[in-house]
Amino acid sequence: MAKPTPAAPVKSPSAATPGTSKPAATPVANTVNAPALKLADVTAMSQSERIALFQAKDVAAGRIFIDLGKLYTGIEAGLGKGEQIFPLLIKSGIRKGSVSNASQTSRVFKEMVVTKTITEAAFDNFRWGDICAMNRVMSGASKKKLTAAETAKIIASSPKRFDEELESIFLTGCTMAEADKLAEAEDKAAKKAAADKIAADKKAAADKAALEQQAAANKAVADALAAKAAKEQEKADKAAAVAKAAQDKAAADALAAKTQAEKKAAADAKIEADKAAAKAKTLQAKAKDD
Numbered sequence: 001m002a003k004p005t006p007a008a009p010v011k012s013p014s015a016a017t018p019g020t021s022k023p024a025a026t027p028v029a030n031t032v033n034a035p036a037l038k039l040a041d042v043t044a045m046s047q048s049e050r051i052a053l054f055q056a057k058d059v060a061a062g063r064i065f066i067d068l069g070k071l072y073t074g075i076e077a078g079l080g081k082g083e084q085i086f087p088l089l090i091k092s093g094i095r096k097g098s099v100s101n102a103s104q105t106s107r108v109f110k111e112m113v114v115t116k117t118i119t120e121a122a123f124d125n126f127r128w129g130d131i132c133a134m135n136r137v138m139s140g141a142s143k144k145k146l147t148a149a150e151t152a153k154i155i156a157s158s159p160k161r162f163d164e165e166l167e168s169i170f171l172t173g174c175t176m177a178e179a180d181k182l183a184e185a186e187d188k189a190a191k192k193a194a195a196d197k198i199a200a201d202k203k204a205a206a207d208k209a210a211l212e213q214q215a216a217a218n219k220a221v222a223d224a225l226a227a228k229a230a231k232e233q234e235k236a237d238k239a240a241a242v243a244k245a246a247q248d249k250a251a252a253d254a255l256a257a258k259t260q261a262e263k264k265a266a267a268d269a270k271i272e273a274d275k276a277a278a279k280a281k282t283l284q285a286k287a288k289d290d
Contacts, residue, residue, distance in 0.1 A: 065128050068098065069105025076106065101128075104135045111138060116156070117148040133166040142172035229287055236283035243280045248271035 042050060076085045089099045106129050112118045126134075137146045146154070146169065154175070155162040161176075168176045245263035257263040 004190065063107050063124070063129065065101060066124055068102040069109050069131075072099075072102040072106040072110055090280055105131050108138075111148045115148055115150045126181070127163075130163050133163040133170070137166040137170045142170045142216055144169050174241035206250045233284065236280055236287045239283055240277065240280035242275035247277055249273070 045053070072085070072089075075089070079085060079088070085103075086096075086099055108126075109123060112134070113120050114124050134151055136142060137144075137222035138151060140144065140147065146166075151166065152164050154169070158165050165175050168174060168179055172179050172182075175180060247270065250266055250273045253269060254263065257266045261278055
């Protein structure tokens with residue numbers, strides 16, 4: 001049985017006639033789709049045929065957004081007074097996401113091709129990810145916003161990885177090489193800071209240990225001096241006690257003396273006891289000062 005012929009787009013009776021300013025009515029889309037690939041047909045193919053068809057369909061799928069972007073550009077240029085492209089296309093039954101994606105492609109096409117920054121043939125080779133990367137890096141959301149000429153220069157300098165370069169600029173404001181260099185410098189600075197901190201911590205620990213050691217030595221000296229002073233104080237106190245006992249005995253002997261010889265002996269003893277007491281007092285004062 002012969003396949004039915006797809007119906008042509010229907011024009012609304014209210015469409016503007018030549019010579020009028022009335023905008024054309026929204027065309028009715030042809031909703032008859034090409035038949036999907038059947039699993040039985042895939043199974044019947046050889047492996048090489050399956051891979052070849054996969055490649056062909058991948059290329060076709062990858063090109064559809066290019067066509068939609070150019071169609072968007074043309075439709076936008078043909079809008080009547082007061083018409084807006086988004087409502088027009090959505091009213092025609094086109095998904096909002098498809099219109100949004102086509103607008104991105106159209107924007108890149110106008111900035112890169114219409115301005116003759118790159119050729120249309122070069123534009124036709126872009127993938128959807130390439131379009132997104134160019135659109136993002138030329139937007140105000142980019143860390144470093146590029147012009148069309150700057151974007152084209154990146155594409156020419158890195159034809160196989162320019163999407164990654166553009167994404168790097170969008171996120172960081174630097175190319176991948178610049179970002180790597182910056183990361184290397186930051187890593188080097190971080191390692192130096194870590195090494196400096198380790199050195200500073202070691203020095204602080206050594207200084208603390210030296211201070212503690214010096215403090216311990218000073219304490220040992222102070223303790224030794226204190227012990228010596230205590231012994232000298234004890235010795236002075238004993239001498240003072242002995243002198244006081246001698247003075248007391250001399251006084252008692254003086255009171256008990258009857259003869260001149262006893263009185264003289266008591267007086268001499270007192271003199272010696274007073275000398276001993278004075279000496280002991282001097283020793284006590286010196287021990288206290290020390």
